[in-house]
Amino acid sequence: MTAEVLDQERRVGERKWRRRSLWSLVLLIPLALGVEAYDSVKALLGDNDLFARRVAWGQSTHFGGSDWKLTDLRGAFGMSNLPPDSVPVLADFQVKVGDPDLQHLWLGCKVMLIDKDGRRWSPTSIVSLKTTDKVETCVSAIFSGAKSGDTLNLRETFLVPKEATKSIRPAVSVAGERPRFLLFQLEKD
Amino acid sequence: MLESARSRLKAWIVAGVGTAAAIAVAGVLGAFAARHEPLPALAPAGRIETGQWLLRPLKAYATAEKYTYGALLRPGGKALVLELEMTNRTAKSTKDYFDLLQASQKTVDPATKPFIVLTRDSTMSPELHPGMPERMAYIWQLPDGAAVPASFNLTVISKTYKPRDNLYGLPGWFNPTPIGTMTIPVGAGPDGADMQP
Amino acid sequence: MMMRKSANTILLLVAVAFCYGLQVSKPRYGDLIGPIPARGKLGDTVVGRGFEVHAEKIEFARKLTVDQYGQSKVLTTGGVWAVVTVEFAARAQSTVVSVASWRGPTGLTYDQTERLSFMNGLLPVALDPGLPRKARLIFELRPDEVSNATLLVSEKLVAALDSQAEISLGPVTVAADGLPAGTVDMLDMAQPL
Secondary structure, three states: OHHHHHHHHHHHHHHHHHHHHHHHHHHHHHHHHHHHHHHHHHHHHOOOOOEEEEEOOOOOEEEOOEEEEEEEEEEOOOOOOOOOOEEEEEEEEEEEOOOOOHHHHOOOOEEEEEOOOOOEEOOOOOOOOOOOOOOEOHHHHHOOOOOOOOEEEEEEEEEEEHHHOOOOEEEEEOOOOOOEEEEEOOOOO | OHHHHHHHHHHHHHHHHHHHHHHHHHHHHOOOHHHHOOOOEOOOOOOEEOOOEEEEEEEEEEEOOOEEOOEEOOOOOOEEEEEEEEEEOOOEOEOOOOOOEEEOOOOOOOOOOOEEEEOOOOEEOOOEOEOOOEEEEEEEEOOOOOOOOOEEEEEEEEEEEEOOOOOOOOOEEEEEEEEEEEEEEOEOOOOOOOOOO | OHHHHHHHHHHHHHHHHHHHHHHHHOOOHHHHOOOEEEEEEOOOEEEOOOEEEEEEEEEEEEEEEEEEOOEEEEEOOOOEEEEEEEEEEEOOEOEEEOEEEEEOOOOOEEEOOOOOOOOOOOOOEEEEEOEOEEEEEEEEEOHHHOOOOEEEEEOOOOOOOOEEEEEEOOOOOEOOOOOEOOOEEEEEOOOOO
């Protein structure tokens, strides 16, 4: 008699635990997927420019260990030998170097232009405008050996269709800050 | 104690007989035949097939010109030139011919990589296309002060096709293996006639 | 009893056949990460993930003339030259298209020639959104690989999980000399596109 009761009790307890285990799967499976996917998601985010941080005209912003400021964005009209309806666009930045470890912080440095439809232009090699000023590109600045407190003048050249010149805004991203990137606003915004 | 020693002895005997049988079977199947066989001598005037290439040596000569088919030689140096017809036997354009021919150490310093040139317009190591024979030149810089040999030895190296490699599961040519050697007479200059089969 | 035994045997055989079928049809890693085709034909605009391509025309020639460092140079071939004029456009982002090959009717694949690497208007071409660009794709072909071929264009050499434009080029008639009909003796690559 007592053995039967004991058996009954054990069975109820077993059933209870089985149910608990099943319910815990609801939690454990998503958790396991999350842990598995963590590195991939991190790599994906670190490879894409997703979240824009807007910088008002004339403002300077701390990004990738340095202070970035857009100083000029202008078209170089009237050049010959270019595809029809295209305009070279120059974007000038002034960067006050904070952390001088640029080779690490500015890795994969990307300057681009983004228009209102989200189209993105990378610097071009078709146009190269000669200049007398001492300017560097983002990539050459990495190896310039700049020290903390130095001011770097960066210039990137783009080739953009005429119809897009009204709405383009310069943007900057570096590996250390992705998926965030800087989106500079112009004076008229 | 005695019992266990006897059973151990029995196990040793069984294992030994098994090993001997395995070696004997492997020997019968030819596992050791490949070990000592010397490389076959290939006829230089014939057609030589490797996995990827069909080769037909045409002529070899030494030159002291500054430029040979656009390849710049060390000033004052001499070079050994082998011209041959190469046909890509694979289904894709390829330039996997850098390890195809190895000049013997007696003639050429093994660290010297040859220039490989398309003789048609002196393009340096272009891809060759499937089923299109082209005349190519292998140009080895000779060691400084070395005399031009009357003939030289070449080892031909072939690769095998794997439909799936072990790393990426993609097709490719692997495992370079020498398939034969040949001796090619060295002519006086670039104007000599081609070898005929 | 006999019935049960033969039923079991049949079931076993079916299971073996099924497993074998699964094993044979299992896609390989190379197939899984291969390029994703975007198909079209001559004259279509083929739209891939990062770029668009439109093959305008094909010309065949026995010889090409090119300008090399200001000097005119004639390039001969053991087969026939095929010159495809294409227009590329970038989509949402600036990109570079760098690989093109010609897959003949028997599956032989001819990469773009490397003998004109000094010339403008060849791949790789950099593309910016809103600024379509023309380019020439130049191949050296066996005359018997000309008809019913497919042009393959992709941004990178290993187009793993990325678009590859596959443009079917249609039949080409062969003239009496074995070369494609309309093959010209000389084509001048210095002409603007």
